Amino acid sequence: MFVDLVKIKVRSGKGGDGIVAFRREKYVPMGGPAGGDGGKGGSIIFQGNEGLSTLIDLRYNKEINAPEGENGKPKKMDGAGGEDRIIQVPVGTTIYDEETNKVYGDITNHKQRVIVCKGGRGGRGNVKFASSRNTAPEIAEKGEPGVKKFIRVELKVLADVGLVGLPSVGKSTIISIVSNSRPKIASYHFTTLVPNLGVVKVEEGRSFVMADLPGLIEGASLGQGLGLQFLRHIERTRVILHVIDMSGSEGRDPFEDYTIINKELKTYKYNLLARPQIIIANKMDLPGADDNLELFKMQLKEDYDIIPISAATKDNIQELLYKTADLLDNTKSFELYEDDDYEEIVEYTFTPDEILFEINLGDDGVYDVTGSRLRKIFEMTDFSRDQSIKRFSRILRSLGIDRELREKGVKNGDTVRILDFEFEFVD
Ligand SMILES: Nc1nc2c(ncn2[C@@H]2O[C@H](COP(=O)(O)OP(=O)(O)OP(=O)(O)O)[C@@H](O)[C@H]2O)c(=O)[nH]1
Ligand SMILES: [Mg+2]
Incomplete structure (x- = not known):
């Protein structure tokens, strides 16, 4: 089954806690x-x-969690790291943040990796806190918490050219005669519901990947039918092969068909109309097709190549392939995402613009101290140990929290709330 959109929760593992331990020897x-x-x-x-x-493999996972790091051990031994969860996806997959819509990464190569949630750093054990002043520190850090994200994973097939057109114009018939792809072909609309990819060999050493896409209808760019889902797969193609039933065998007007499709390509978010296009006038074996083609040429204002073919009798197929390959040679790929679309992956290091802390007077008359940097330090402190608590208050002082509280008018005995904990302020 073809699945091209999945929403899941992912969470990296918490780092293991550092521990407090002392060497124990027989006579020491x-x-x-x-x-x-x-x-x-x-x-x-x-x-x-x-x-x-x-x-499809992702569809059955509503949540993917990476394991935690192991806690530190005595005898100066570090805990083992939690294994990374490597999630295999097809080439052409984009990973978005479902809440902000930012892009974590766009995977367009085999083995290309994107780190979506970094595992938490392991806390330091007391070995790391030893100094000449404190040779027997009873301080250890807890591990850094893991990161939780709600993401959207989208597959946009990776093809050089895409066959685009209304239903039943012969897209699947075309890919079946020029490539190794064998999609279902039938006279009813929406025979093709998922993209089919095929490799087209033009001649020795010259080939490209073609995508047969589901038929588009008027309003597709606004979500009509399964329009948006289908249009997504045109995004990565460099050349659009616009297929038209030139015989008007279903009683439609070929030029009107052409106008409808181009309007959808233009309205869609990436302006797919800006891509080079070749018009395939298909079903030329049927009566009326020649006259319609003459009229079409007169109506057409754009400077596109028109290649008349018959997929049924395989007429003029080679010319189509040469022209397509030539146009591909002269077209570079389109960038889907700009720098601004990408989410920055922030590592656990202090960045100057990260908010250290903020002090606000709450409705209940208690001073609230909050901040993302402060939260990390707080979460990594082991409050069951005296020395760790002392270290925490030293950090608070070095960050200038005491000073700012006093400046805000906090006096001895007032209650101050740091994150979720309340303290009595003592100078
Ligand atoms: N006479 C004639 N019939 C054709 C030609 N090409 C395709 N057909 C017929 O047109 C019908 C639709 O062909 P498909 O290839 O399934 O059309 P499609 O564009 O893939 O249609 P959807 O997948 O529904 O969007 C089938 O009955 C084909 O046999 C052609 O060149 N001449
Ligand atoms: Mg089809």
């Missing part, structure tokens, strides 16, 4: 610090795999 009552660091949490990584053609 209290050795030096020996608590190891926690291991890194597993990351969530997406990887391109050219052997896959659908996102």
